[in-house]
Amino acid sequence: MNHDASTSACPTASPPTSDLRYVQYDGAREDEYVSAMRQLISKDLSEPYSIYVYRYFLYQWGNLCFMAMDDSRPEDPMVGVVVSKLEPHRSGPLRGYIAMLAVREDYRGRGIATKLVRMAIDAMIELNADEIALETEITNTAAIKLYERLGFLRSKRLHRYYLNGNSAYRLVLYLKEGVGSIRTADPYAVHADARPEMAGPILAPPPALLHGNGGGVI
Template sequence: MSNEQVRPSAPVPTTLPLSEIGKLIQSNPPNISYIQYDISLEPKYLPQIRALISKDLSEPYSIYVYRYFLYQWPELCFIAIDTTTSENDLVAVVICKLERHRGGPMRGYIAMLATQEMHRGRGLAKTLVSKAIDLMIAKNADEIALETEETNTAAMRLYESLGFLRSKKLHRYYLNGNSAYRLLLYLKPGVGQIPTDDFYDPFGYNDLPPSAQDDPRFPQGQADKDDLFRRGIV
């Protein structure tokens, strides 16, 4: 779900333990600092996060979707800032969550990833994703999932260089009519065999944050849960 323009990189050595993979590929270009998000940063950085993601991604997310992720899993959002600007402006961001997938494996989910065009090709996106992966591993994740447009070859290269595999093609997945691939990164042996409950639904309307209940997409308090699930929003 990103428009990253990344340089091809060498595959991560598979002999390394997963806990070391993220550290191996993280880059530290000059004048860039990486920050783990905190709710106290919302007044300064949430408007910048929304502006950057709205410009780059295919989905028109509302403020409620951002708060769904950032209020429940703030530690799984990482941002890159440009320290040469007077306000330490945001230049890249990744937003994730971590919870049980249909009563089965503990699944991390990379929901949003974007980098300012002028800062692409410097490894920022790969570093942000690797920081999120490292933290999800530390939190005992079994697997990590995401979706990205089938035409976004740069993003596909980025994720596949980190070990993600194409799991499923999702036809006409995005509102713009484009199809997507679901990608999975298995972090533990045998994760693919962990049973899930197809009827397990912990994400009904009442489980959304209170602010989301005013979202105009949910008329008369009835959430379009199928649409939310289909687009990977919750």
């Protein structure tokens, strides 16, 4: 899915990272949060996501969505977001998936993405996750560096994975010893043209198919 990853310098006028507030998604504020989330994420997408994609994640795994808020911007406080999921894979490990990660361009370079991803990882560990996976465009070097610093390993290159024709790396973080040796069917190896979310609003999209340009904003 989408992973924002610019490493450009941030304007000095922006507030320091210490002034940010990190919060977990609250379904009672869906209209407010989802609208801001879509606006933030859509700026860096390599393929579009409908409202149903967001609902697919947030209705089931809102507890794995975290946001960075800058209250000095009362009209548009959300400056970073990570959206994840966690579910058992048939005959395999309990697998987490980082679906979307984005940070406002003028807030990058401050560790916000790293903080958000760590929060998601910690939440999944608390829920006994065995591993966490994601995809990111092979050209998204900032996102790749972010995840590799957190212990993710490149497990596969996916040729022409995204609708824009770009290829991706699948990255995996193994949380328990021996998890990487468990053999399972690959739920991610579905070509973009066959993605269920493109067929209608009700179908729940398979995890890996939602990544626009998998990544992370540093």
